[in-house]
Amino acid sequence: MAISVETFFLSPDNQGTLQAQIQQMIAEGILSGRFRKGEKLPSSRRLASHLGVSRITVTLAYTELLANDYLTSRGRSGYFVSNNAPVPPSFTPPQKGEETVDWTRAIGRRFTGGNMMNKPHDWASYRYPFVYGQTDPSLFDHSNWRLCALQALGQKDFSALTADYYDQDDPRLVEFIARNTLPRRGIIARPEEILITLGAQNALWIAAQILLTQRRVAAIEDPCYYALREILEQSRCHVTPVPVDRDGLRPDAIPDESDVIFTTPSHQCPTTATMPMARRHALLERARDIDALIVEDDYEFEMSFLDAPSPALKSLDTDGRVIYVGSFSKSLFPGLRLGYLVGSESFIREARALRASVLRHPPGHIQRTAAYFLSLGHYDALIRRIREALKQRRAVMQTAIDAHGLRVSGKGVFGGSSFWMQAPDGSNTDDIATQLRAQSVLIEPGHHFFHGPDQPTNFYRLGYSSIPATRIPDGVARIAEAFRS
Amino acid sequence: MAISVETFFLSPDNQGTLQAQIQQMIAEGILSGRFRKGEKLPSSRRLASHLGVSRITVTLAYTELLANDYLTSRGRSGYFVSNNAPVPPSFTPPQKGEETVDWTRAIGRRFTGGNMMNKPHDWASYRYPFVYGQTDPSLFDHSNWRLCALQALGQKDFSALTADYYDQDDPRLVEFIARNTLPRRGIIARPEEILITLGAQNALWIAAQILLTQRRVAAIEDPCYYALREILEQSRCHVTPVPVDRDGLRPDAIPDESDVIFTTPSHQCPTTATMPMARRHALLERARDIDALIVEDDYEFEMSFLDAPSPALKSLDTDGRVIYVGSFSKSLFPGLRLGYLVGSESFIREARALRASVLRHPPGHIQRTAAYFLSLGHYDALIRRIREALKQRRAVMQTAIDAHGLRVSGKGVFGGSSFWMQAPDGSNTDDIATQLRAQSVLIEPGHHFFHGPDQPTNFYRLGYSSIPATRIPDGVARIAEAFRS
Numbered sequence: 001m002a003i004s005v006e007t008f009f010l011s012p013d014n015q016g017t018l019q020a021q022i023q024q025m026i027a028e029g030i031l032s033g034r035f036r037k038g039e040k041l042p043s044s045r046r047l048a049s050h051l052g053v054s055r056i057t058v059t060l061a062y063t064e065l066l067a068n069d070y071l072t073s074r075g076r077s078g079y080f081v082s083n084n085a086p087v088p089p090s091f092t093p094p095q096k097g098e099e100t101v102d103w104t105r106a107i108g109r110r111f112t113g114g115n116m117m118n119k120p121h122d123w124a125s126y127r128y129p130f131v132y133g134q135t136d137p138s139l140f141d142h143s144n145w146r147l148c149a150l151q152a153l154g155q156k157d158f159s160a161l162t163a164d165y166y167d168q169d170d171p172r173l174v175e176f177i178a179r180n181t182l183p184r185r186g187i188i189a190r191p192e193e194i195l196i197t198l199g200a201q202n203a204l205w206i207a208a209q210i211l212l213t214q215r216r217v218a219a220i221e222d223p224c225y226y227a228l229r230e231i232l233e234q235s236r237c238h239v240t241p242v243p244v245d246r247d248g249l250r251p252d253a254i255p256d257e258s259d260v261i262f263t264t265p266s267h268q269c270p271t272t273a274t275m276p277m278a279r280r281h282a283l284l285e286r287a288r289d290i291d292a293l294i295v296e297d298d299y300e301f302e303m304s305f306l307d308a309p310s311p312a313l314k315s316l317d318t319d320g321r322v323i324y325v326g327s328f329s330k331s332l333f334p335g336l337r338l339g340y341l342v343g344s345e346s347f348i349r350e351a352r353a354l355r356a357s358v359l360r361h362p363p364g365h366i367q368r369t370a371a372y373f374l375s376l377g378h379y380d381a382l383i384r385r386i387r388e389a390l391k392q393r394r395a396v397m398q399t400a401i402d403a404h405g406l407r408v409s410g411k412g413v414f415g416g417s418s419f420w421m422q423a424p425d426g427s428n429t430d431d432i433a434t435q436l437r438a439q440s441v442l443i444e445p446g447h448h449f450f451h452g453p454d455q456p457t458n459f460y461r462l463g464y465s466s467i468p469a470t471r472i473p474d475g476v477a478r479i480a481e482a483f484r485s
Numbered sequence: 486m487a488i489s490v491e492t493f494f495l496s497p498d499n500q501g502t503l504q505a506q507i508q509q510m511i512a513e514g515i516l517s518g519r520f521r522k523g524e525k526l527p528s529s530r531r532l533a534s535h536l537g538v539s540r541i542t543v544t545l546a547y548t549e550l551l552a553n554d555y556l557t558s559r560g561r562s563g564y565f566v567s568n569n570a571p572v573p574p575s576f577t578p579p580q581k582g583e584e585t586v587d588w589t590r591a592i593g594r595r596f597t598g599g600n601m602m603n604k605p606h607d608w609a610s611y612r613y614p615f616v617y618g619q620t621d622p623s624l625f626d627h628s629n630w631r632l633c634a635l636q637a638l639g640q641k642d643f644s645a646l647t648a649d650y651y652d653q654d655d656p657r658l659v660e661f662i663a664r665n666t667l668p669r670r671g672i673i674a675r676p677e678e679i680l681i682t683l684g685a686q687n688a689l690w691i692a693a694q695i696l697l698t699q700r701r702v703a704a705i706e707d708p709c710y711y712a713l714r715e716i717l718e719q720s721r722c723h724v725t726p727v728p729v730d731r732d733g734l735r736p737d738a739i740p741d742e743s744d745v746i747f748t749t750p751s752h753q754c755p756t757t758a759t760m761p762m763a764r765r766h767a768l769l770e771r772a773r774d775i776d777a778l779i780v781e782d783d784y785e786f787e788m789s790f791l792d793a794p795s796p797a798l799k800s801l802d803t804d805g806r807v808i809y810v811g812s813f814s815k816s817l818f819p820g821l822r823l824g825y826l827v828g829s830e831s832f833i834r835e836a837r838a839l840r841a842s843v844l845r846h847p848p849g850h851i852q853r854t855a856a857y858f859l860s861l862g863h864y865d866a867l868i869r870r871i872r873e874a875l876k877q878r879r880a881v882m883q884t885a886i887d888a889h890g891l892r893v894s895g896k897g898v899f900g901g902s903s904f905w906m907q908a909p910d911g912s913n914t915d916d917i918a919t920q921l922r923a924q925s926v927l928i929e930p931g932h933h934f935f936h937g938p939d940q941p942t943n944f945y946r947l948g949y950s951s952i953p954a955t956r957i958p959d960g961v962a963r964i965a966e967a968f969r970s
Binding site: 015016017020023024027028031032064065067068069070084086099100101103106107108109110111112113114119121124133134135137140142145146149150151153155156157158159160161162163164165166168179180183184198199201202205209210211212213216227230231234259288293319320321329333334335336337338344346347349350353354356357358359360361362363364365366372375376377378380381384 | 500501502505508509511512513516517549550552553554555569570571584585586588591592593594595596597598599604606609618619620622625627630631634635636638640641642643644645646647648649650651653664665668669683684686687690694695696697698701712715716719744773778804805806814818819820821822823829831832834835838839841842843844845846847848849850851857860861862863865866869
């Protein structure tokens with residue numbers, strides 16, 4: 001039996017090289033049972049002409065499939081589906097009935113219901129994406145990242161990538177963070193005081209599990225990062241929101257009964273306020289007085305371009321009271337899922353054990369690639385490039401915002417990648433955001449950052465990390481127009 | 486000021502190309518403050534001769550550092566530390582005092598105390614490593630993995646790798662699992678019924694969080710995978726151990742009050758027993774009768790080489806009662822941290838929300854690389870190669886075990902990668918393991934697989950996935966000798 005050349009089809013949506021696409025198409029045909037053992041494939045010339053590709057491309061795909069034992073060749077008579085090719089299962093799965101499990105009862109704990117999904121996945125296809133926290137492909141150093149990934153995939157590093165580390169991290173990455181990243185924030189830490197996490201989200205989650213129970217009180221900033229509020233609600237501790245002012249969290253407003261204080265002193269999230277030094281000292285003092293711990297989320301310290309970054313709260317901490325959360329999501333990219341926790345050894349030991357139970361460790365290849373990228377100096381070059389771009393975009397933003405009389409509610413001292421905006425009283429930024437979306441403009445409504453049932457509806461965030469400077473004036477004009485009408 | 490060439494030193498332990506090492510050495514010198522702005526670097530000829538490398542290597546390193554703005558060049562007068570080079574922090578961190586935090590009180594929940602760490606990290610340096618669950622570099626298809634990783638790093642896939650997926654997975658990987666992996670186990674599932682996890686450990690952990698509470702009962706196999714017991718103990722549910730026999734878990738021994746049954750029907754862990762079809766049906770029946778859910782951990786189904794794999798429990802499930810846990814750790818490598826959950830949409834929805842809160846999603850690059858490796862047919866070729874090697878090693882194991890009169894307690898029907906061994910009554914395999922380690926032999930004592938305080942001490946596991954066949958006879962001889970004396 002020969003397989004008809006007509007059944008071969010390259011979808012224009014496919015990704016990968018043409019050779020890979022052909023290879024994949026044949027492998028899938030065999031795996032799904034469409035192509036049977038012993039069946040003859042079209043000649044490479046025929047298939048090439050049918051698909052409109054060069055003959056060598058088809059030949060290379062066939063050769064690869066030969067090596068993988070999907071195909072055999074019989075001298076000059078061509079290629080056939082191999083007798084050793086993988087087979088679809090011989091048993092037929094039973095028809096699925098109606099599910100009889102009562103999931104309302106079977107689910108012991110629910111985790112759905114959060115409001116994380118307020119950014120469209122296809123944000124990159126919008127013309128004016130004032131989104132926050134995504135990567136700008138035009139700034140990222142793609143070629144050096146690729147080289148580092150390749151180096152990390154080399155034979156020498158192979159066991160570092162493949163082995164089960166149990167509860168350990170890549171020592172090279174930890175060493176770089178200890179010797180080069182943390183000192184820039186004034187933090188001195190030994191490797192035993194550092195844990196690599198699957199992004200800052202994972203770091204905050206781990207800290208909450210260890211430090212909070214149903215009987216403990218977490219003080220959070222209001223407004224604050226909504227995903228943190230979800231983490232805390234799931235941990236079932238008591239959550240006390242503490243209003244922030246233009247300098248960030250107010251130490252005197254933190255209730256006495258707080259056990260753990262979550263704060264973002266570098267760039268308050270979402271207001272972008274930077275906490276002055278005096279207040280940082282006061283915050284540490286306050287924590288000492290009530291014997292509370294502090295979780296410091298320093299999620300975008302590298303994005304300081306207006307002024308040098310001030311020392312982290314952690315660097316001022318002589319008690320071991322501060323747990324520091326760092327992230328590479330803003331400076332490299334969020335899909336990397338790489339962050340870290342810095343804290344006392346007693347804390348990190350528990351965090352390590354919990355991480356081991358939940359997920360063992362972040363994938364070795366990711367850790368090693370980042371270690372190379374950092375240690376070869378590419379990271380610093382990238383950060384500098386991002387800073388320059390953000391600085392320029394911010395100036396354009398400021399001009400456009402002023403020109404249209406929009407009101408900035410918070411913009412930080414050191415830079416960052418967003419403005420926190422206040423619309424006139426009575427506006428609903430959720431509605432405005434929906435209207436703007438139809439005009440290819442994305443803004444982030446601010447209500448979900450606030451605590452409690454009476455969330456103000458007239459705030460919004462404008463990120464400029466993913467929008468080219470040239471589009472900013474037009475985009476801001478549309479936003480201003482939407483608020484006017 | 487010129488930087489003395491004497492301060493440059495290439496450690497023989499370093500990894501990476503010579504160019505990368507030189508680049509890294511200079512970047513670190515600058516970052517740590519040893520090299521200051523404006524200081525002159527040795528000429529490329531001098532540094533090359535000092536380090537004993539070719540001049541072009543040094544020139545390439547300098548050029549790269551120039552591009553990254555660590556260095557500047559001033560015409561013919563050479564290379565200097567750039568004025569734009571990153572600076573070490575200007576503030577001096579305060580001297581650390583004695584920590585005053587009382588961690589005994591501050592830690593709300595403890596996670597340490599498990600016994601996961603019974604394999605030495607340097608197992609690969611032992612001559613006779615009868616360890617379980619690690620990769621054999623001699624079998625892995627390193628070059629194709631590397632090619633797939635490269636493809637996944639290409640410009641086209643860039644946004645798939647870098648974007649924050651929030652709670653989503655790589656659709657290509659999910660599709661491959663749905664269309665090609667699960668059908669081989671007789672499982673038909675839609676993408677909404679599949680969640681990618683950070684390894685099987687993460688899948689089991691997620692299932693336990695959602696299905697169990699302090700008021701619910703988990704039935705587990707005894708003996709069972711010790712990390713599962715830790716997960717359940719942390720979830721604070723009631724745990725009922727159910728003894729296994731040579732056919733695995735006994736349905737009639739499962740207590741009526743069980744809410745969730747954890748089982749490993751393909752290869753019982755650690756006894757390797759394969760559950761016969763009749764018992765699988767009986768188990769489903771029993772679960773239906775007591776309205777319990779089943780979590781099926783199918784951790785090494787691809788390792789079937791003695792007989793075709795039987796359908797998964799999940800494939801026989803018409804109620805939606807079975808949650809299936811799959812893993813790529815055994816077939817690709819454990820450092821990859823890639824597994825998946827298959828279950829009813831209601832369950833997967835909660836699992837997805839929990840995963841988003843804990844870690845968002847497994848890194849995009851890892852998912853995409855695996856998707857390519859699978860869909861191009863490399864995975865199947867790899868599995869075939871591993872199966873052949875394991876089959877051969879198993880035969881050598883069997884011969885050696887028989888020759889030395891060691892007693893096999895369980896060895897499965899389909900193959901797998903280990904023997905479950907029983908030593909004479911009164912032996913302590915922990916002690917023997919320590920003795921053998923001194924002779925470069927690693928075996929895994931079996932007591933930690935058992936539940937409760939009276940763990941039998943005379944079982945052990947012999948894995949053969951990471952030891953070459955040629956070393957097996959000698960290794961088994963040493964084990965036999967240790968038990969005799």
